[in-house]
Amino acid sequence: MAQTVIIERTGGPEVMTLVDREVGSPGPGEVRIAHAACGLNFIDVYQRSGLYPLDLPHALGMEAAGIIEAVGDGVTHLKVGDRAAYAATPAGAYAEARVMPAAQVCPLPEGISLDEAAAMMLKGMTVEYLFHRTHPVARGDTVLFHAAAGGVGLIACQWARSEGITLIGTAGTDEKCALALEHGAAHCINYRTEDWPARVQELTNRAGVDVVMDSVGADTFEGSLDSLKPLGMMISFGNASGPVPPFNLAVLAQKGSLKITRPTLFAHTGDRETCQEMARHLFEKVVAGEVKIRIDQRFALSDVRAAHEALEARKTTGSTILTL
Incomplete structure (x- = not known):
């Protein structure tokens, strides 16, 4: 028993x-x-x-x-x-x-x-597939990562640092932002006190980021799209604030021919060898x-x-x- x-x-x-x-x-x-x-x-x-x-x-x-x-x-x-x-x-x-x-x-x-x-x-293999399987991220790329002080986020901050990737994090308190920075984030934005999409644009010289990795869902979805550069990839991999509501796919074209995916860890790990x-x-x-x-x-x-x-x-x- x-x-x-x-x-x-x-x-x-x-x-x-x-x-x-x-x-x-x-x-x-x-x-x-x-x-x-x-x-x-x-x-x-x-x-x-x-x-x-x-x-x-x-x-x-x-x-x-x-x-x-x-x-x-x-x-x-x-x-x-x-x-x-x-x-x-x-x-x-x-x-x-x-x-x-x-x-x-x-x-x-x-x-x-x-x-x-x-x-x-679960958290570490999630980061592995986000960085290497969903949309491979290369040295020199810039990633926006929400909930950067959480379990997945702190692993992602370190993973990015180890591979020469610039990670911009978001978190809900200054203390959490400090934690993300300590673990390798290049920048971390307190989303409760700052206009974080505007801050992302400022940090990237208005170019936007290559990839957004978003586990928050409904609360951050629109701002995440606004943070991407043309042809950028939106990876929505969680719903901590609730599921993303239906939206018009034409928005992706209007914002620069963006790409979007909704992956899960278990689609990757279903194969034993993988x-x-x-x-x-x-x-x-x-x-x-x-x-x-x-x-x-x-x-x-x-x-x-x-x-x-x-x-x-x-x-x-x-x-x-x-x-x-």
Whole structure:
């Protein structure tokens, strides 16, 4: 049996409950993993609220790290006793242990703790695909990155610095802006006190940025388009402020033949080899010290409601983990 956070209906943090669930043994292509910690992400909120529907009842959580306890037939890249981590479907990481498909579970190298791994898999592989797969960003390019002091944002700031990319961040307080700058952002704009699209134009000598990476959604969408240079790429990869409403595609032509995409991590990691390659790239960055994983909040699994409340209130910085 393993304590597991589930929802039986969608709604606020109060719909999450902690129950004992049978774990079972892995079948072909599966592993059983005992978790040391699991990560907290906005996708968990989207699933809990019903924005991203799940078949109910369902466990929550998309990333975790721990020790492999059992291996099913056909699994060759993991063995019992291995330290491992993942960001993968189906949801169910908010648990002491689980059985899950092995293809997206990644062996963890020495030099990365289980807490760090639980805090970085979904966020770090998101940054990997944003910079290298959705629209490859080259040395000398300029990127506008919203929520630059969050878990994904602080990794993105460091990733950009390590590759010679100018990152302009936005954040909601001066303290968060300072944090983004400390982690490698070239500039950071407090969107509560500044006209951030105008400031972006000022910082780029009115040229605009090559790419916008926007996980905020509705609140920043129009300003993000206004921040791009002609032929620029808008990457909308989240909805922290709500989903982007329908808009007229002709706007993209009017603003300079802009491009737009709405990617997800799991479209990239669905292929086992691609997933493992992305994880290795992330691990290399962390082991080399080019990216440091900042864990600013720790909650016990039993305090998951408080963790969700803090995340939704934008009271968190860096990464947040649930400990077991």
